[in-house]
Amino acid sequence: MMDVETPDITEFVDNNNINAVNPATDEVYRYDAKIQEEADNSKPWRNNPTYFKRVEVSAVALMKMVTHACSGGDIEIMGMMQGKIKGDTMYVMDAFALPVEGTETRVSAQEEGYEYMVDYVEKAKKIGRHENVIGWYHSHPGYRCWLSGIDVRTQMLNQQYQDPFLAVVIDPKQTVSTGKVDIGAFRTYPENYEPSSSSSSSLTMLPTNKASDFGAHASKYYSLEISYFRSLRDAKLLERLWRNYWVKTLSQSPLVLNKQFNTDKIVEFTEKIKSTSVSRLIEKQSLSSKGSEEDGYLSKLAQESELLADDAKYGLMTNHVKHSIFNFTSAAEAGQ
Missing domain, CATH: 3.40.140.10 (Cytidine Deaminase, domain 2)
Incomplete structure (x- = not known):
């Protein structure tokens, strides 16, 4: 071992x-x-x-x-x-x-x-x-x-x-x-x-x-x-x-340990996107103050989407490293 x-x-x-x-x-x-x-x-x-x-x-x-x-x-x-x-x-x-x-x-x-x-x-x-x-x-x-x-x-x-x-x-x-x-x-x-x-x-x-x-x-x-x-x-x-x-x-994978947490974050993010209705997006074109508010809201959503992607990539990279460590097989063992 x-x-x-x-x-x-x-x-x-x-x-x-x-x-x-x-x-x-x-x-x-x-x-x-x-x-x-x-x-x-x-x-x-x-x-x-x-x-x-x-x-x-x-x-x-x-x-x-x-x-x-x-x-x-x-x-x-x-x-x-x-x-x-x-x-x-x-x-x-x-x-x-x-x-x-x-x-x-x-x-x-x-x-x-x-x-x-x-x-x-x-x-x-x-x-x-x-x-x-x-x-x-x-x-x-x-x-x-x-x-x-x-x-x-x-x-x-x-x-x-x-x-x-x-x-x-x-x-x-x-x-x-x-x-x-x-x-x-x-x-x-x-x-x-x-x-x-x-x-x-x-x-x-x-x-x-x-x-x-x-x-x-x-x-x-x-x-x-x-x-x-x-x-x-x-x-x-x-x-x-x-x-x-x-x-x-x-001993634990971030993706497995935080499975429910990650799922909840994605669901929350989806609901936030749904809450940004088409009518609100149209309103911002005619109201500058409203537009500024909406732009900030959408910018925040974009930032959250990037964070979700980064978290997923970190979890996958961590799993890959652990797999490489614990499932290491030397060339000699592979040939047996």
Whole structure:
């Protein structure tokens, strides 16, 4: 039997633009309690609803969250993130899963989840992980990264009582389909705050049954820019996490694993095309404002069709690679 080696993590690193930090300093990994205390005392984010602009996530935390999200399948999962802040940037250093049960549309942390979180953080500090909980993450299996009405209310409460706090959403279905982590980081605006414009107003491949919930709350939060980092300091741990993620990914075909998900996307896309009636297309020729609206809608449909095709090609290529690895037959064996 042919021995199969785990592929190098380089492809995952390249696909997600994970930057290597300076191994001579590794400053980002150092926790300065004084800096965190000063920031907490001054609370500059209270005077500026969009004070935090960026999120930097360690490769280890990213891998943990993605693996957890993928393990949930069609069920939403939830976990917490540990980290720190510096200026207008939030740093996610680590993440851990919560023992909570979710459904296909929502997940919430009950009393046992909070007890587990407190116990976990206390034990983590005993082994040198001094960062406090800086946010929560959960999955949206198959319906992209945004905040639902329940998510918005949860995040508002978190920011009210334990700010600075961050909300992260991962779509494991889209991640498996494309090979690139589909993730979003968000913070909510204060209640009754009216932003000049919504940064979350457009999202491709959003299921029709989620559109109303998305549209009703898109103006209540904003997105933060996400980047990733890694270091030799966590190389061994990252390699272990990568092997675990790779084995789970390798053992399943994206086309088979996401069969229902891919079918639903095609059905959704077909319905969107049908909704663009001939009469609406005719109207745009006489009404410039209507035409601009329709052009944008059709442009979005064209973009979605390209994404569907890319996902299918990625799945086929992945299957081909796996077939080449596991069904390899040498010339000598073929001649026997």
